[in-house]
Amino acid sequence: MTDRELRVSKIENGTVIDHVAGGQALNVLAILGIDGSEGTVVSVGVNVPSDRLGRKDVVKVEGRELSQSEVDVLSLIAPEATINIIRNYEVAEKHRVERPERVVGVLQCSNPNCITGENEPADTEFEVLKDGVRCVYCDTIIRKDFADHILA
Amino acid sequence: MTDRELRVSKIENGTVIDHVAGGQALNVLAILGIDGSEGTVVSVGVNVPSDRLGRKDVVKVEGRELSQSEVDVLSLIAPEATINIIRNYEVAEKHRVERPERVVGVLQCSNPNCITGENEPADTEFEVLKDGVRCVYCDTIIRKDFADHILA
Numbered sequence: 001m002t003d004r005e006l007r008v009s010k011i012e013n014g015t016v017i018d019h020v021a022g023g024q025a026l027n028v029l030a031i032l033g034i035d036g037s038e039g040t041v042v043s044v045g046v047n048v049p050s051d052r053l054g055r056k057d058v059v060k061v062e063g064r065e066l067s068q069s070e071v072d073v074l075s076l077i078a079p080e081a082t083i084n085i086i087r088n089y090e091v092a093e094k095h096r097v098e099r100p101e102r103v104v105g106v107l108q109c110s111n112p113n114c115i116t117g118e119n120e121p122a123d124t125e126f127e128v129l130k131d132g133v134r135c136v137y138c139d140t141i142i143r144k145d146f147a148d149h150i151l152a
Numbered sequence: 153m154t155d156r157e158l159r160v161s162k163i164e165n166g167t168v169i170d171h172v173a174g175g176q177a178l179n180v181l182a183i184l185g186i187d188g189s190e191g192t193v194v195s196v197g198v199n200v201p202s203d204r205l206g207r208k209d210v211v212k213v214e215g216r217e218l219s220q221s222e223v224d225v226l227s228l229i230a231p232e233a234t235i236n237i238i239r240n241y242e243v244a245e246k247h248r249v250e251r252p253e254r255v256v257g258v259l260q261c262s263n264p265n266c267i268t269g270e271n272e273p274a275d276t277e278f279e280v281l282k283d284g285v286r287c288v289y290c291d292t293i294i295r296k297d298f299a300d301h302i303l304a
Binding site: 026044 | 195
């Protein structure tokens with residue numbers, strides 16, 4: 001194995017999501033809508049040793065800066081994550097993910113009868129709890145598989 | 153960003169699956185039954201530049217050597233892959249994936265009435281075609297989503 005094979009390419013422009021909870025990287029990719037078939041250049045480390053977290057995941061996405069709503073959903077599965085925006089090979093911005101109090105228009109309620117369902121004009125809105133999110137309209141609580149509830 | 157952050161850890165013992173077709177890395181992980189929650193240390197490069205393939209994926213799995221049946225299924229989605237078995241930080245074995253003529257006892261037939269279905273004693277057996285696999289019992293052809301058809 002050459003040294004070159006051991007490296008993950010330094011990204012020119014994009015986002016590095018670091019300090020993701022160990023084992024959550026594939027959920028991060030799902031939240032970002034990345035499965036590889038769309039051609040995005042991505043590198044991922046899963047369950048790598050970390051001083052702070054014991055184990056952590058790292059996700060590097062070339063050519064894309066995350067939107068605030070993407071960061072909001074990330075905070076639900078990776079509350080300790082740090083987000084580095086890379087421009088021209090340098091860290092241009094460094095953010096700590098902050099759990100928002102509310103998540104508006106990002107997740108779909110899992111209750112099919114909720115007023116925020118299809119063909120309804122209301123935006124979805126969830127109150128962020130310690131261990132999940134609660135729909136402010138119908139009180140349905142979502143505790144996991146957030147990636148499956150992201151609105152297209 | 154430090155140089156250290158740019159590196160994927162050299163693996164001590166495990167498998168490096170290189171020259172996977174671009175965008176297929178997550179399917180490789182699915183075939184290997186890895187989603188991160190089981191704690192496996194993995195690093196993945198998706199759509200990275202490759203002289204031979206244009207774009208390729210690379211998957212490095214710590215602490216695991218692939219079985220022949222896993223390699224057989226990998227060959228269906230990553231016919232160009234090379235598999236390096238790493239022991240004590242060195243490449244101990246290097247294999248090119250070879251498409252087998254038959255895949256026995258690995259994939260489940262998608263025809264629910266096939267004789268190889270649940271509660272039947274027959275092992276599944278597929279003939280490998282250029283663009284998929286054909287069940288030798290009921291002629292059902294599977295052309296994609298092989299990861300979804302792997303027997304537990």
